[in-house]
Amino acid sequence: xxxxxxxxxxxxxxxxxxxxxxxxxxxxxxxxxxxxxxxxxxxxxxxxxxxxxxxxxxxxxxxxxxxxxxxxxxxxxxxxxxxxxxxxxxxxxxxxxxxxxxxxxxxxxxxxxxxxxxxxxxxxxxxxxxxxxxxxxxxxxxxxxxxxxxxxxxxxxxxxxxxxxxxxxxxxxxxxxxxxxxxxxxxxxxxxxxxxxxxxxxxxxxxxxxxxxxxxxxxxxxxxxxxxxxxxxxxxxxxxxxxxxxxxxxxxxxxx
Amino acid sequence: xxxxxxxxxxxxxxxxxxxxxxxxxxxxxxxxxxxxxxxxxxxxxxxxxxxxxxxxxxxxxxxxxxxxxxxxxxxxxxxxxxxxxxxxxxxxxxxxxxxxxxxxxxxxxxxxxxxxxxxxxxxxxxxxxxxxxxxxxxxxxxxxxxxxxxxxxxxxxxxxxxxxxxxxxxxxxxxxxxxxxxxxxxxxxxxxxxxxxxxxxxxxxxxxxxxxxxxxxxxxxxxxxxxxxxxxxxxxxxxxxxxxxxxxxxxxxxxxxxxxxxxxxxxxxxxxxxxxxxxxxxxxxxxxxxxxxxxxxxxxxxxxxxxxxxxxxxxxxxxxxxxxxxxxxxxxxxxxxxxxxxxxxxxxxxxxxxxxxxxx
Numbered sequence: 187x188x189x190x191x192x193x194x195x196x197x198x199x200x201x202x203x204x205x206x207x208x209x210x211x212x213x214x215x216x217x218x219x220x221x222x223x224x225x226x227x228x229x230x231x232x233x234x235x236x237x238x239x240x241x242x243x244x245x246x247x248x249x250x251x252x253x254x255x256x257x258x259x260x261x262x263x264x265x266x267x268x269x270x271x272x273x274x275x276x277x278x279x280x281x282x283x284x285x286x287x288x289x290x291x292x293x294x295x296x297x298x299x300x301x302x303x304x305x306x307x308x309x310x311x312x313x314x315x316x317x318x319x320x321x322x323x324x325x326x327x328x329x330x331x332x333x334x335x336x337x338x339x340x341x342x343x344x345x346x347x348x349x350x351x352x353x354x355x356x357x358x359x360x361x362x363x364x365x366x367x368x369x370x371x372x373x374x375x376x377x378x379x380x381x382x383x384x385x386x387x388x389x390x391x392x393x394x395x396x397x398x399x400x401x402x403x404x405x406x407x408x409x410x411x412x413x414x415x416x417x418x419x420x421x422x423x424x425x426x427x428x429x430x431x432x433x434x435x436x437x438x439x440x441x442x
Numbered sequence: 443x444x445x446x447x448x449x450x451x452x453x454x455x456x457x458x459x460x461x462x463x464x465x466x467x468x469x470x471x472x473x474x475x476x477x478x479x480x481x482x483x484x485x486x487x488x489x490x491x492x493x494x495x496x497x498x499x500x501x502x503x504x505x506x507x508x509x510x511x512x513x514x515x516x517x518x519x520x521x522x523x524x525x526x527x528x529x530x531x532x533x534x535x536x537x538x539x540x541x542x543x544x545x546x547x548x549x550x551x552x553x554x555x556x557x558x559x560x561x562x563x564x565x566x567x568x569x570x571x572x573x574x575x576x577x578x579x580x581x582x583x584x585x586x587x588x589x590x591x592x593x594x595x596x597x598x599x600x601x602x603x604x605x606x607x608x609x610x611x612x613x614x615x616x617x618x619x620x621x622x623x624x625x626x627x628x629x630x631x632x633x634x635x636x637x638x639x640x641x642x643x644x645x646x647x648x649x650x651x652x653x654x655x656x657x658x659x660x661x662x663x664x665x666x667x668x669x670x671x672x673x674x675x676x677x678x679x680x681x682x683x684x685x686x687x688x689x690x691x692x693x694x695x696x697x698x699x700x701x702x703x704x705x706x707x708x709x710x711x712x713x714x715x716x717x718x719x720x721x722x723x724x725x726x727x728x729x730x731x732x733x734x735x736x737x738x739x740x741x742x743x744x745x746x747x748x749x750x751x752x753x754x755x756x757x758x759x760x761x762x763x764x765x766x767x768x769x770x771x772x773x774x775x776x777x778x779x780x781x782x783x784x785x786x787x788x789x790x791x792x793x794x795x796x797x798x799x800x801x802x
Contacts, residue, residue: 200748201771203616223731281589313611316592318580325584330663334573351573356665370731371724402589402623409617418763418773424782425790431780432794438760440682440706440739
């Protein structure tokens, strides 16, 4: 089983987002970078499948040279190969990103290496939340695709994938090769082992530089939404605050 | 100018998220002097016997809607599928019932929308940013080669093929102003940020059936639904949610929070760190990658208030935080706070509520 798992480098945002002075980007001077949570689960799922069925996992990202850090993080989780689609740091939209990923998959198929049986994505990136790269890649490659998946099982050239919809379980049958985007909760990603980290540090990362293309959707600026509330009214400290808390709950009508 | 709006159902009515999408679609159409037409997908997959040939699609159409072969004619069947009164209340004068095969097949729904957009010369297609709405519009974007603007909070027409919009990033913690250049504008609507606004003036809905050409490949990936899952109070719809975060300290600390949730007729929700540590299952996670909640009261205990968590609880009517750190970000989002150790405050609160109930 040859699996491609795609991840996106995103700022590690904590208590608040800070926008740069020119209003064009998230200020990352004080934050590190990580991959979107859904994508970390995509990599974990890929590693678990290969542990069961054999084969190899290639992790791919599209981003600046520094995005190699995120690929090494994913190699440390157990992926075997890494491919960086290197950009000049400009923000790429979902259309161009999907085209670059589809191009990488096609090049692999043309190279004589075993083609990918499964392309895994996160359901949507933590930052832009475009919800479309996996589906655009599938269309470009004429592959079946399903998104939002919380359970995936493989059997005899096919996959069964499930997700929740309005409290119901929806199940999809797919023939391989296929594209699947997953959501956090499909598994619990492992922490990287020390040997895994050491192996990742030395691993070779393949680099390809795709051509940027403009998109029909263009960001003109970023801003923070208006704060709806200020600071909380402090009811008190420790257990001394309990009577005030009970009175509040009573006032809110949640005490029966 | 026509703006098509995908309408999803909730039982026999219109899903709340779709009412919000209709509200934004109406604003978008109004900015160009146009109107909104609703698009619903036939539940049975067809209307009448034509269209799908011998592949068996639509054969289960003689269901509760009275559709399918031998049922009402195309128009009669189509009308039975449409929640007309609700649509009219949201300013919809035209609706299309699209037959794209029984069940939900995202690529087939997208194909139906693509063909309908051509047939009625639509300038835009809008859908709620639900699981299905987002998925179908992504397919539609790929099919038509058009960009998709996801999670919009407002949008307006500027010139032919040119639109301006605001959309959410980071699940609403950040807003993006954007320009959209497209021959067919495709937008999903961030439902939690757009109110559902009814409008007077539409008396009735003109319902038309639409039969797209669906290829076999479009139906290859299709949902099979299983029985509804049972369970206690659903996190998404709970009236009270008691939240626990890193400050709970370990898996054993959640017992008292669950006890409190039970006393308040609510349920437990947790932050991402709790599920990443394996302390609680992921289905209890509140946040960007978990469940979005909108309770009357969210009592957040030992939760710092990272934006990814707040994105899941901003629709809570009242937020009460219990935290040892008066400078934690959650204090800036909460309405009320108790500064203190939850391992002391919550058991004392549980005891006080029990005393009160005993005294009553």
